[in-house]
Amino acid sequence: MEKYIDNHPKALENEAIYIIREVAAQFEKPVLLFSGGKDSITLVRLAQKAFYPAPVPFPLLHIDTGHNFPETIEFRDRLVKEAGLKLIVRHVQDTIDRKNIKEETGKYASRNMLQTTTLLDSIEEFGFDACIGGARRDEEKARAKERIFSVRDDFGQWNAKDQRPELFDILNGRIHKGENVRVFPISNWTELDVWHYIQKEKLEIPSIYYSHQRDTFVRDGMIWPFSDFVTVDEDEKIEQRTVRFRTVGDMSCTAAVASEASDIQTIIDEIRSAIISERGARMDDKRSEAAMENRKKEGYF
Numbered sequence: 381m382e383k384y385i386d387n388h389p390k391a392l393e394n395e396a397i398y399i400i401r402e403v404a405a406q407f408e409k410p411v412l413l414f415s416g417g418k419d420s421i422t423l424v425r426l427a428q429k430a431f432y433p434a435p436v437p438f439p440l441l442h443i444d445t446g447h448n449f450p451e452t453i454e455f456r457d458r459l460v461k462e463a464g465l466k467l468i469v470r471h472v473q474d475t476i477d478r479k480n481i482k483e484e485t486g487k488y489a490s491r492n493m494l495q496t497t498t499l500l501d502s503i504e505e506f507g508f509d510a511c512i513g514g515a516r517r518d519e520e521k522a523r524a525k526e527r528i529f530s531v532r533d534d535f536g537q538w539n540a541k542d543q544r545p546e547l548f549d550i551l552n553g554r555i556h557k558g559e560n561v562r563v564f565p566i567s568n569w570t571e572l573d574v575w576h577y578i579q580k581e582k583l584e585i586p587s588i589y590y591s592h593q594r595d596t597f598v599r600d601g602m603i604w605p606f607s608d609f610v611t612v613d614e615d616e617k618i619e620q621r622t623v624r625f626r627t628v629g630d631m632s633c634t635a636a637v638a639s640e641a642s643d644i645q646t647i648i649d650e651i652r653s654a655i656i657s658e659r660g661a662r663m664d665d666k667r668s669e670a671a672m673e674n675r676k677k678e679g680y681f
Contacts, residue, residue: 389576393426396565399528399551400430400512403563404437406553407510410563413499414440414467416452417628418585419514419566422574424463425581426565427512439466441511443498445491446473447609447630455586470502487599487611490633503560510553512563518570529553530562571626572651579644588625589647591639596621602635626651 403410414420427436460467472491475498517524527543529551595606597616606618609632623636641647
């Protein structure tokens with residue numbers, strides 16, 4: 381097995397802490413976007429280290445679609461309570477009710493696009509000028525185009541062709557009135573870097589990342605979790621399988637992988653030999669070749 385070299389993640393940790401401190405120094409009302417997934421959990425630990433022994437000086441914001449895994453919500457609430465963090469939750473369902481936004485229907489229906497409206501409303505409601513997120517460049521080609529300080533216009537939109545140079549780690553946080561910045565402190569990390577960090581820091585994560593028994597069905601060659609939010613066709617047989625999830629999204633658009641991995645080291649070994657990417661299990665990314673980039677242009681995370 382390839383030996384893990386500890387100085388590489390230390391350099392990544394130092395870079396991320398530097399970025400988070402720059403956010404606190406350059407912006408008036410930052411917020412950390414929190415999904416309950418491994419990347420946002422890593423961000424919380426990095427923020428704690430960045431300001432220790434003082435508390436984290438900005439809140440967490442979770443955009444709750446209403447279709448989350450219950451294990452993730454339970455973990456979110458426990459983490460916030462134990463760590464003494466401030467959490468803001470805004471619900472997609474409230475946006476639907478208030479703005480009469482039409483939900484998707486059919487077997488591939490998802491609330492992912494509706495999250496964007498709720499997020500942009502939340503940014504305006506609280507006046508956030510910097511939103512810290514856990515996106516990484518290795519995840520998806522649209523995310524590879526992002527700068528660490530990624531400016532959004534006064535409509536919350538992102539223009540891939542109009543980005544600032546970032547030379548010698550100089551991060552430019554100057555924005556015009558109405559604009560805001562998405563900040564990605566772990567942009568240069570890989571999926572394995574995150575898992576090694578979780579292992580090193582002994583971070584707790586939601587139980588769905590580990591192998592467990594779950595009611596599932598197979599669609600388009602992928603293992604879908606059975607839930608009230610998914611329409612199952614007559615020929616799609618619901619069976620209990622031993623699975624885990626590589627990424628945390630909605631139950632309606634996040635596929636599982638067959639796995640016996642019950643600890644971090646086994647997960648790391650499994651990822652090393654995986655033949656599909658981390659986001660290869662996200663059905664919302666498969667809608668078109670530019671699905672993620674189109675969502676980001678509209679204001680997505």
